[in-house]
Amino acid sequence: MILTIQERDEMLSQLNDNQREFLNHYLVRSRRTAFANAMAKEKGHHVPDHAAPEDIEALLDDWIYTGYKDAGTISPELRCECGRSLRYQHEVKNRKTGEIKKFGIEHLKEHLGIDAAIVATIKKGFEAIDYELDEILLKIANDWRPAPDAYSVADLPEQLQQQLSLGLPLLDKQINMLRRKPVVRNASPSPKTSETSAASEPASAPILEEFDLWSWTEPEPAAAVQEVSNVGNGLTAAEQAAVKQYVENGVGSARVISELLIRDHGTPDRRYITGKPQIYPDVCQFIEQSYLDIVVELNGTEDRKYTMR
Template identity: 35%
Template sequence: MDKDISFLNEEQKQFLNNYVKTKKLEAFNKIQTEASTGYAGFEHASSEDLQLMIDEWVLIDYIDNGFVDKNTPCECGRPLRYQYIVRNNKSGEVKRLGINHFEEHISLKNHVVKQIKKEFDLIEKEITEILERTSMNWVIENEIAYIPDDYKFNSTVNIKKQLDIGLALSARQVNHLRKEVNQKIFSKNKTIKTSTTEVSNIVLFNDEVSEMNFSVSSLTEIQKEKIMDLYNRGVKSPMVICELLIENKIAPSHRYATGKPRIFPHVCIFLENINGS
């Protein structure tokens, strides 16, 4: 982060450093997954989940020294401030690169590199926004008037810790939180037992919901076993699980007009049953 962070305490600095690292890993691997599968629908997948579907190079680590350091060079020998560590999923080879040498050293296509750089720029802009808001003593109450006492923050997003240590949220994070809080209130008022982590996926089906009778019984025993195996290995994203089932010929590749696999709702319900057991 090439920004003024002198007003932050050490915990806040470390949090933002980890945030940037996590977001860059997710962005790189999401774009690589989309390039590998030809499908853009992995917004809620973790970097670890995405790595399972990438045929070649995945981003496994990211270092920001704060200055150009000869101890963190690119493969070509050029000293770097920002070093990106990638691994080839087929050969296991590891390379350490500067962002401008993705094409030269690992043969990423030009349009893929451009998209990666674009996503990285958006991450840096979000950090700038968080810093500016924090310096102006931003408070969540000015953005979201009411958060239920029993609201459970999504632990994977880590917004609660960000607020607890005194860091502001970006506009993107506020919108994400507002959507989840509103859904919690709506669900409570309507006494609908719906998982807030899956509701954004479910509403995308629109009239497609009426086509199918969503139930666990719609899955074969082989599909259930594979889902359980992936779940126990730490793969929690239903979209990633669906794509892995399709890739391994365990599920048909039929999709809705939205691009979502038709097996997706069945996988969601199966995962809900696992989580609720």
């Protein structure tokens, strides 16, 4: 934590309602992501960087993070499962049973019965999110202003558009992301060719420069490339039906969909040396052939995010 609780409260009180609402929404989604990431990785799932919390939660069948309340001070109105009065009350829900639990972060392990290492990972993730809030508040205090060309970045994400329009500073990590953001196009060649290529992965394209979204080849040894060329010859009818159901239910990560096929639909768990499922390029190809107007967003070199129009 960079700021004390008192300093943070004072800075937040100086923001308008829309700014506070945006930051609260950001905190909840970020904590959902940190919580789901820790739970999914503990179960052995391969989670791509920058995956949306909804996509990660699709891999889970037990506890997911649903939000928190801040009473402003320690209050009997907010209590832990143990009965202790709280200022910050976190809430989780069991996807299988529907059970809801509310507690202080220090009692996460006791009330959910999860491993101490997972609890430590979740707490570390929550602390990193607090640092991000402090970074934004300190930038406001120092009269931060966006670069003159910030709004001209191709396909500026909606969240960043809203953040800037509310007069809220960008995080350093968001600025770095924009500096290497490529142009996003819907039309693209088959991913199958790129996955099986032995070419090295190219450097990120500069902003507004032409960029081939299928050029994220994984550097494979020659022997591995030969092996890959004999697999991934398309999805079965059952797999195609499952992919459509996931996409239409809002699961946008092709990587997560691939993991769900392996876990729930009997797809062979074959992977590239980087850990990416070999079924992944077939999933991408099928989605883009089935939904011609779907919005495609490249998530680094390891995932593609799909959004229905």
